[in-house]
Amino acid sequence: MSSLSETFGARLRALRVAEGVSLSEFARRLYYSKGHVSRIETGAQSPSPEFVRKCDAALRAEGELIALAGGTARTARTVVSESAEEEVWVMTMTPDGGAAFSPVARRDVLLGGMAVIAGLKVSGTGVVSANAEAQLLYHRRLFDSARELGQFSSPDVVLPMVVGQAQALRTLATQVDGRTLPGVASLAARTAEYAGWMAQESGDDTAAAWWTERAVQVAKVAGDDFLGGYALVRQALITMYQGDGAATVSLARRAQEQKNLPARILGLAVQREAQGHALEGDRDACLAALDRAQALLSEPDGAPEGPVIGTSHVSNPVAVATGWCLYDLGRPAEAAEVLSRELARIPGSAVRARARFGVRLCLAYAASGELERACRLVRPLLGQVAQLGSATVRIDLRRLATLVRRWHSDPEVRALEPDLTVALGRSAG
Secondary structure (H helix, E strand, C coil), X not given: CCCCCCCHHHHHHHHHHHCCCCHHHHHHHHCCCHHHHHHHHCCCCCCCHHHHHHHHHHCCCCCHXXXXXXXXXXCCCCCCCHHHHCEEEEEEECCCCCEEEEEEEHHHHHCCHHHHHHHCCCCCCCCCHHHHHHHHHHHHHHHHHHHHHCCCCXXXXXXXXXXXXXXXXXXXXXXXXXXXXXXXXXXXHHHHHHHHHHHHHHCCHHHHHHHHHHHHHHHHHCCCCHHHHHHHHHHHHXXXXXCCHHHHHHHHHHHHCCCCCCHHHHHHHHXXXXXXXXXXXXXXXXXXXXXXXXXXXXXXXXXXXXXXXCCCCCCCHHHHHHXXXXXXXXXXXHHHHHHHHHHCXXXXXXXXXXXXXXXXXXXXXXXXXXXXXXXXXXXXXXXXXXXXXXXXXXXXXHHHHHHHHHHCCCHHHHHHHHHHHHHHHHHHC
C-alpha cells in the first residue's frame, strides 16, 4: 500500500512499471491517449473518476488507486435547478372525489411540502366507515398512476401531485377508524418515500432525505418498521450517486441490521452494498454481495400488502445492478455486455428506467472504445433525458459527454455534439 503522501500519478506509474506495461500499451488498453496518461502520471492533470477506476481494474489494484484518488474519484453532487423558485400547482383531493389546486413555490414542495400545504385542508364532516376502504382503494390507484407517470414525466410534474396526495392521506388518516388507519398510514408512508425519490430526481438531496425520514415516521403509525430499513437503502442511493462508496456500504449494512425486514428489503440493501463496494473498487466483495442479493430477491417477499418497494419496472434488478457495478469496477466492456442484455428486457413503457440504464450502457460502450456504437445508441435517448428532467441520469450523461469529447474530431461525435449540448442544457433546467 502506498503512503497517504504519495500522489496518485506517482503510484499509478509505479504499479504500471511493476506490471511491465509500457506507457503506450497502457494507454491503448484504457482507450486514452499516451499524452493524457503521461500528464496524469506526472501530476500535470487530475484524473477523472472513470480514469481512476479503469486504472485500478487494469492494474488489479483492488481499490488502492481509488482510495488514493479520494474525492477525485467521486461524482459531483446533484444540485437544485435554477428554477427552484418557480411556482408549481399542488393538487389535493376532496372527500367527494374532486380536486383542488393551489400554487406553491417549487422549492417549498421540495423542502417540505407537507408543512407548506398544511393549510390546504379539505372540508367535510369526516369519512364514515362504510366508504373509508373505498377511498383508500382510490388513493392506491392514484399512487400507482403517479408512479407510472413518473416513468415518462419530469419530477416537476409528478412531485406536486404526490405531495398533494400525501396531504390528502394525512387528512384522511384523521377521519377513519382504527381498522382502516394502518392501511392509510402505510400508503401515506409509501407516498412520502416516493416523493423523496422524485426530489432526488429533481436534483435536491436534502429534500430527498427529508421526505424519506417523513416516510419512516408515518410508517410507524401503520405498525411496521420495515420502511425504516428501506429508508437507509434510499439514503445509500443518495451517497451512491455522490460517488461515496464507503458511506453507501455503511448505510446498506445498517439497513441489513434492522429487525424483521422482508426478504425484498434485505435484498435491495445487499444490492446497494454491492454498488458501494464497486465504487471502492472491491470486486470480490461486490460480486459476493450481488450473489446474496439475487438469492434474497428470489425468495417470497414477505412484506405487508401494498405498493411494491423499489423498482416495479425492472424484472431482475440485480442483473442490471451487476452491469452498473462492472462499469464502476473499471470493466466497461463486461458492463456493456450485461447492460445490453438486460436493457432489452425492460418494457418500453418504463421510459425512466430505460433512459437510466441506456445512458449507462452508452457510457460503457464509449469507455470500452466502441465510440460509434455509443454515439448512435445515445442519440434517441437525448430527447427522453431532457423530458424526464432526471438529475441522476444527467450525471451519467455529463460523464458520457466528457468522455466522447476527447474524440471531438470524430464524425460521430461531431454529429452528436449539438443534440448532446441541447439535452444537457434542457435537462439541467
